[in-house]
Amino acid sequence: MAFVGAIALILITTLIAGAISQRLSMPAVIGQLLVGVILGPGILGVLQNTELMHVGSEIGVIILMFIAGIESDLDLLKKYFKPAMNVAMIGVLLPMLVFYVYGQMMGQSFEKAIFWGVIFAATSVSISVEVLREFGSLNTKEGATILGAAVVDDIIAVVLLSIFVSTFGVGDASESNLLISTIWQLLYFVGVVIVVKWVTPILLRIAQRLPVHGSVPIISLFLCLAMAWLADAIGLSSVVGAFFAGVAVSQTKFQDEVSDSVSSVGYTFFIPIFFVSIGLDMEFSGLLTNLGFVIIMTLLAIATKLFGGALGAVMTKMNWHSALAIGSGMVSRGEMALIIAQIGLSAHLLAKNLYSEIIIVIVLSTIVAPLLLKWTLKRVKKNQPQKAE
Template sequence: MLANSITWVTSFTSSQIIPLLATATESDSTAIMAGVLISLIVIYLASIIGAEICARLNMPPVLGQLLGGLVVGISAFHLLVFPEGGGDSSNSLIINFLIATTGLSLDGAVTTFQINSEVISVLAEIGVVILLFEIGLESDLKELLKVGPYSAIVALVGVAAPFFGGTFGLIYLFGVPTIPAIFAGAALTATSIGITAKVLAELQYLNRKEGQIIIGAAVLDDVLGIIILAVVASLAKTGEVELTNVLYLIVSAVAFLVGAVLLGRLFNPYFVKIVDELRTRGQLLIPALIFAFVLSYIATAIHLEAILGAFTAGLVLAETQKCRALKNQVVPIADILVPIFFVVVSAKTNIGVLNPFVPENREGLIIAAFLILVAIVGKVISGFTVFDREETNRLAIGVGMIPRGEVGLVFAGIGSTTGVLSGSLDAAIIVMVILTTFLAPPLLSFVFQKPAQVSVETKKG
């Protein structure tokens, strides 16, 4: 996703991995594998314990995975730390454990830490790709198209309201310069589709009208987020907006989404025929994953996001007669990889910026309070733009658009590395991301379940 793509550029590039691997000793190579395995053990323990606690408290399990990530990450126990989260080999308990148990050298510890962090980050990326593929399989293309106009309005209002509210509020209320204010306003725009989709699936509201509107709007939000990212990144570098780049992203996004769906419908009969001819294990799952990864690659190659390709692949294959069997086979894969994404996203978040006793945090917290208000209100009002004759839970649609997740951190990451954002404004954006991410799951659970409970009580009466 955007977060890891930018982080990769700003902290650790692929050109650095090759020389690191070349200089790694045999014992260091063993430590790398050991580090990945221990990291996965920590991730799965944090995921299952957190999810189980939340499930028993009638809260979304994904919230437990996010909380588990906080506990094992840079904010608490330092078991799972990453360079982009402010960690290094010296404060990683996993690396220190490897030094003590595998004979890892201090020089090798740096290499092991960097490679281990990137491997886990890549697994998290694959996890969210699988999640969106699964969500695509669960979605109904016809229903998405039916609510398409509603989704488009929700997405546009959900981007415009927080962007303009945040930008002008920072300029006129806090005296923030124009470009930093635009950066902060941009960080308020995009919705974390991974978090929202997971909660909707857990609540079994994914195929309800509200769920389809939220998913459609979140997908469009993601596309708009990429375009806005291109604009603010251009502003940060040159002070000007490269219109050709923006137009390219708009055209390529529309062409990809429409073309993939249309060509996918033509491809479906051949897919079923190929699957029926295969006689080896994985005859359904492997071709489906190949198709999902091909579309994910194409989306990435044209500077969109891999998750858009995966979601589109799921939508296309959901229309085949193999859909039910495929969903059953994808679920175990998702159970393995998706928790990595949620735990890692949370582990990279340092909630130390919420500490009001640290003097440099106080200005950021004041600005953060304003950004949080705009972030929530700006998305909630987007839900009330849905006007139809049917009874629709508009509040739930707005709440579903609230979580910013890793997407908001991307804008903060670009702004801080380019020097556009001040320390207090950078901290304010991080606080906004943290709170909107963690507030969304319980709020979604509340606004969706409450009407159902009232309905049941009415019928009993």
């Protein structure tokens, strides 16, 4: 029953912290992230990142991205696909280059230095999605570009991770495994098109006829979890599958019904667990010894994504206000970078003595990201109040 008590504590503290954050004109998610830092092993040690906590967190981020997909405008995502590609590509290349150079300066081997770049090339857009929803900016050109870039970024990160683990890592990975994984991922995206166009509308119409209360939201959640599981099984992030499941639902007449039902489940239970779990990875042992390293890495983590994403947006003739908002939306590393760092440690591509510091940098960049995004979105609304068509 200890887990039940932990959930009760998470729900009440995130509610209070979110309310305080908004009173201080900050995104509510900032308070929720800080709850994890304060109650976690880093400070009070009241909460631990147990297996049950991890599962709750996984479901939380899946539901969050499913809701983002439901509330997204598919036509807008298509319209801003080219800017999204640019943002993703440059937003990956710049961190790769900068962190490789810094790793070499810090005396890391070639593979370890470039793996720093792989870690910080990843983006976790789930935190940014919450800020975009809070500010009503999900269906704007900035929101559509951030969401599109995040999907592309995730695919690039998975490919890079596969290549580096198979080439330099210690493990069973091989070139044939990478080729098979790539083929499965391509087939997955073919399947996504089929699910969006045909499977989802048929399943939801059948669900509507079933004499069971909530049958449409239940079938929608089935699609969400199934597509998330399949994405994870073939090496993609589960949030990619959840997002496209949401997009599929958004193309049907059941969009509002599903959004209302799933939001009530997500925001009252699973999503707070996800936000808190990010903070639980923060530990401060040995921080003072490597404080300079942590500060420099955090600044590089923020700057490379911010300006890399912004440059990609400017190249497609967006103004600097929109470009900086898009770059800000790509700063958060979150669970994607944490997973890559863990895999890198197992494959001996990440030095053990720097692992804790790398985790701190990932969490710090994730906490800073929503503040940065809020500030840039305010500038966009001030200088360009009209929404994209």
